[in-house]
Amino acid sequence: DGGITQSPKYLFRKEGQNVTLSCEQNLNHDAMYWYRQDPGQGLRLIYYSQIVNDFQKGDIAEGYSVSREKKESFPLTVTSAQKNPTAFYLCASSMFDRTGYGYTFGSGTRLTVV
Amino acid sequence: GESVGLHLPTLSVQEGDNSIINCAYSNSASDYFIWYKQESGKGPQFIIDIRSNMDKRQGQRVTVLLNKTVKHLSLQIAATQPGDSAVYFCAELGTDSWGKFQFGAGTQVVVTP
Numbered sequence: 369d370g371g372i373t374q375s376p377k378y379l380f381r382k383e384g385q386n387v388t389l390s391c392e393q394n395l396n397h398d399a400m401y402w403y404r405q406d407p408g409q410g411l412r413l414i415y416y417s418q419i420v421n422d423f424q425k426g427d428i429a430e431g432y433s434v435s436r437e438k439k440e441s442f443p444l445t446v447t448s449a450q451k452n453p454t455a456f457y458l459c460a461s462s463m464f465d466r467t468g469y470g471y472t473f474g475s476g477t478r479l480t481v482v
Numbered sequence: 483g484e485s486v487g488l489h490l491p492t493l494s495v496q497e498g499d500n501s502i503i504n505c506a507y508s509n510s511a512s513d514y515f516i517w518y519k520q521e522s523g524k525g526p527q528f529i530i531d532i533r534s535n536m537d538k539r540q541g542q543r544v545t546v547l548l549n550k551t552v553k554h555l556s557l558q559i560a561a562t563q564p565g566d567s568a569v570y571f572c573a574e575l576g577t578d579s580w581g582k583f584q585f586g587a588g589t590q591v592v593v594t595p
Contacts, residue, residue: 374525401582408491408587409587410571410585410586410587410588411571411585413582416582456523458525458526460525470516470528470531470573470575470583471526471528471573471583472528473518473525473526473527474525475524475525476523476524476525478523
């Protein structure tokens with residue numbers, strides 16, 4: 369079955385440490401996205417990528433980095449520059465057109481600073 | 483900037499009753515809308531969508547209504563069940579957007595016995 373997989377489900381980060389969240393999809397989707405979700409707030413876009421080897425900053429990119437070396441993969445690194453990283457992170461993918469089937473979301477990674 | 487928002491952060495519904503979740507949007511260029519359901523600790527799941535050339539669309543136990551005049555979107559859930567307890571988001575896509583949706587903050591629906 370096609371889908372989008374995020375790992376790990378839970379991640380703990382020490383102060384000053386970089387951590388990488390994995391996102392893999394086998395839907396042959398062109399576009400991939402990373403969102404951050406905090407309690408009581410809507411999804412906020414961190415980074416997105418329309419095609420391989422290209423990505424753009426979203427609304428809250430500071431303290432995060434991404435890569436898109438393969439169509440299937442879009443890992444997110446939370447760097448030590450991100451001062452408040454505790455949140456639920458969602459990866460999504462979609463076709464890069466307006467066929468209108470929206471996003472397919474992963475199951476999320478909950479990151480906690482310890 | 484333009485945004486998508488919800489009127490009620492929490493909706494308590496008795497099992498068997500109908501639920502209505504509302505969403506206001508302000509981008510007049512939006513022409514495609516989706517409702518997502520998110521259960522605790524999980525990713526959002528597609529429920530139903532509607533394009534701006536429609537006023538109403540029905541699915542299994544769910545109906546989405548679109549009022550472009552007042553820029554309002556609603557999701558109706560018939561005969562609400564305990565499994566419907568979740569956060570519901572609306573999302574909009576503008577004609578000026580290649581594929582980036584804007585999401586509302588969400589409404590928590592709590593189904594009581």
